[in-house]
Amino acid sequence: MIHIVGHTAIDHISRVPHLPEKNCSTHITDRQIYFGGGAANIAAGIAMLGEQVTLHSCTGGDFAGGDYDHWMNKLGIHQQFFRVPDAHTPTAFMFTDDHGDQMTFFEWGASRAFATSEAPSLPFVHMATADPEFNCRVAERSEFASFDPGQDVFWYTKEQLGSIIAYTDILFANQHEAKQMCTTLGITREALIGQVDMAIFTMSGDGSTLYSGGNEQFIPAVPVTLSDPTGAGDSYRAGFLSAFVKGHDPLTCCKVGTVTASYIVEHVGCQTHLPDWDAMLSRYRQHFGTISVLEQRRPFP
Amino acid sequence: MIHIVGHTAIDHISRVPHLPEKNCSTHITDRQIYFGGGAANIAAGIAMLGEQVTLHSCTGGDFAGGDYDHWMNKLGIHQQFFRVPDAHTPTAFMFTDDHGDQMTFFEWGASRAFATSEAPSLPFVHMATADPEFNCRVAERSEFASFDPGQDVFWYTKEQLGSIIAYTDILFANQHEAKQMCTTLGITREALIGQVDMAIFTMSGDGSTLYSGGNEQFIPAVPVTLSDPTGAGDSYRAGFLSAFVKGHDPLTCCKVGTVTASYIVEHVGCQTHLPDWDAMLSRYRQHFGTISVLEQRRPFP
Numbered sequence: 001m002i003h004i005v006g007h008t009a010i011d012h013i014s015r016v017p018h019l020p021e022k023n024c025s026t027h028i029t030d031r032q033i034y035f036g037g038g039a040a041n042i043a044a045g046i047a048m049l050g051e052q053v054t055l056h057s058c059t060g061g062d063f064a065g066g067d068y069d070h071w072m073n074k075l076g077i078h079q080q081f082f083r084v085p086d087a088h089t090p091t092a093f094m095f096t097d098d099h100g101d102q103m104t105f106f107e108w109g110a111s112r113a114f115a116t117s118e119a120p121s122l123p124f125v126h127m128a129t130a131d132p133e134f135n136c137r138v139a140e141r142s143e144f145a146s147f148d149p150g151q152d153v154f155w156y157t158k159e160q161l162g163s164i165i166a167y168t169d170i171l172f173a174n175q176h177e178a179k180q181m182c183t184t185l186g187i188t189r190e191a192l193i194g195q196v197d198m199a200i201f202t203m204s205g206d207g208s209t210l211y212s213g214g215n216e217q218f219i220p221a222v223p224v225t226l227s228d229p230t231g232a233g234d235s236y237r238a239g240f241l242s243a244f245v246k247g248h249d250p251l252t253c254c255k256v257g258t259v260t261a262s263y264i265v266e267h268v269g270c271q272t273h274l275p276d277w278d279a280m281l282s283r284y285r286q287h288f289g290t291i292s293v294l295e296q297r298r299p300f301p
Numbered sequence: 302m303i304h305i306v307g308h309t310a311i312d313h314i315s316r317v318p319h320l321p322e323k324n325c326s327t328h329i330t331d332r333q334i335y336f337g338g339g340a341a342n343i344a345a346g347i348a349m350l351g352e353q354v355t356l357h358s359c360t361g362g363d364f365a366g367g368d369y370d371h372w373m374n375k376l377g378i379h380q381q382f383f384r385v386p387d388a389h390t391p392t393a394f395m396f397t398d399d400h401g402d403q404m405t406f407f408e409w410g411a412s413r414a415f416a417t418s419e420a421p422s423l424p425f426v427h428m429a430t431a432d433p434e435f436n437c438r439v440a441e442r443s444e445f446a447s448f449d450p451g452q453d454v455f456w457y458t459k460e461q462l463g464s465i466i467a468y469t470d471i472l473f474a475n476q477h478e479a480k481q482m483c484t485t486l487g488i489t490r491e492a493l494i495g496q497v498d499m500a501i502f503t504m505s506g507d508g509s510t511l512y513s514g515g516n517e518q519f520i521p522a523v524p525v526t527l528s529d530p531t532g533a534g535d536s537y538r539a540g541f542l543s544a545f546v547k548g549h550d551p552l553t554c555c556k557v558g559t560v561t562a563s564y565i566v567e568h569v570g571c572q573t574h575l576p577d578w579d580a581m582l583s584r585y586r587q588h589f590g591t592i593s594v595l596e597q598r599r600p601f602p
Contacts (some may be wrong), residue, residue, distance in 0.1 A: 104327075108329075
């Protein structure tokens, strides 16, 4: 069982002819509602790839019985939710105009419950964007921890970041987040890498790099027709973690992550084009050749 | 039966610490969802006052079985809806910052169906904000028509406005809307008033004026603690129209409208504090004295 901690969120993506000035209005020409939230995206990716996954999120009174709830049940995601009936499930409103300019309004909503909830003690957990203090408590109590700070990297104090990384076995970050972690901690990139068993730094369409056991290995991206890069990082983690529990070596895990992400960026939405394991495997073979044969699964209960 | 034509809409009213610049984000500290849309507000007001009402609106795939649907059923509003499964029910997103500055994003959504739908032929109809061209067709086919252009007044061409007013028996407007109608039509205020049986011009907290049969009568507002003026105009119309079908004289109808509106502005939301007829009557008597005794209802089937 893979446990994922962090946000479940609902994304409203709207098109407008122009963004409004103060005290003005504009009209929405198209609005699509997508299932999102970093942790939920990762859990959905893992579930679709066929692994057992439990999602630890905060949801509001609008969640139970709704479309997102049904979708998670259909995927077979186990829900371990802090439910806040008088709040909304975290919701993002994004407005993009005809020039590509954007405005985003984010409602934290039910996620306020992280601050006052007891952190679970877990055999294998990935911590996505969430309340930094809660993530620190989860990391401290868990046996094997994977972590990506995401855009929340700016919210971590030096003490929180130092603490969570001390308990982290696998660290994911993009280039900006890695740089920010070094700045916050006041250490070099090499020193950051040295603090964890494995570090995977992603570089959008330019591939990713795995740092493990003193080695550095580059994994090229899979060339696809890009529709929307949102959710690429989350699906990379979903692929990596699914391959990891199966017992694949870290380099193979990175390749599985790369292939999984290549599906997501072909469509708008973070959970709209998730591959199952066979689809992933088919594209994996095209780009990376034969996948390593497995002896046994990693023993995470 | 009173028929109301126009928008049913869902209002998301959010507080933010500051409104975002282009390509920036802000967080929502509070978001409340209110039932709105001018026509739906009027229908809800009428239903709560105890009169039979049918609402002619466009709704999306998100409506049936949802909270707003349940609320309308509870009120006993008859739904005559143009349903557009692949669109949203019209939705407004309003963001207000700590300085009181606002931004509004409005999604027309399912209301696009007005343009291609057949206009009903009705014995007694009030046309609220909606598709101008559809409203014109409704007015033309109806026996007795009441009309308020609302904020949509700017969308009416001279021809449309001339046509709809030719079929209008009762005209409602606030001062800005009355002025805009005169500008669009190129006529004086007196000429506009002369085109309809009754004109009622409202002046927010400063009361309203009834123009009927060559006479002009002023109706003072009911002094209350103002919480939110939104929906005041809609509830005035609900009160007026309810009293009108009962058979009250136009001046009494204006007073009932004034009293009904006084309840609405005491609370945030357009349908959150609707009075029933007895509550309305109680406040009416305090402010305007005895209500006129009725001989018989107006014969609208």
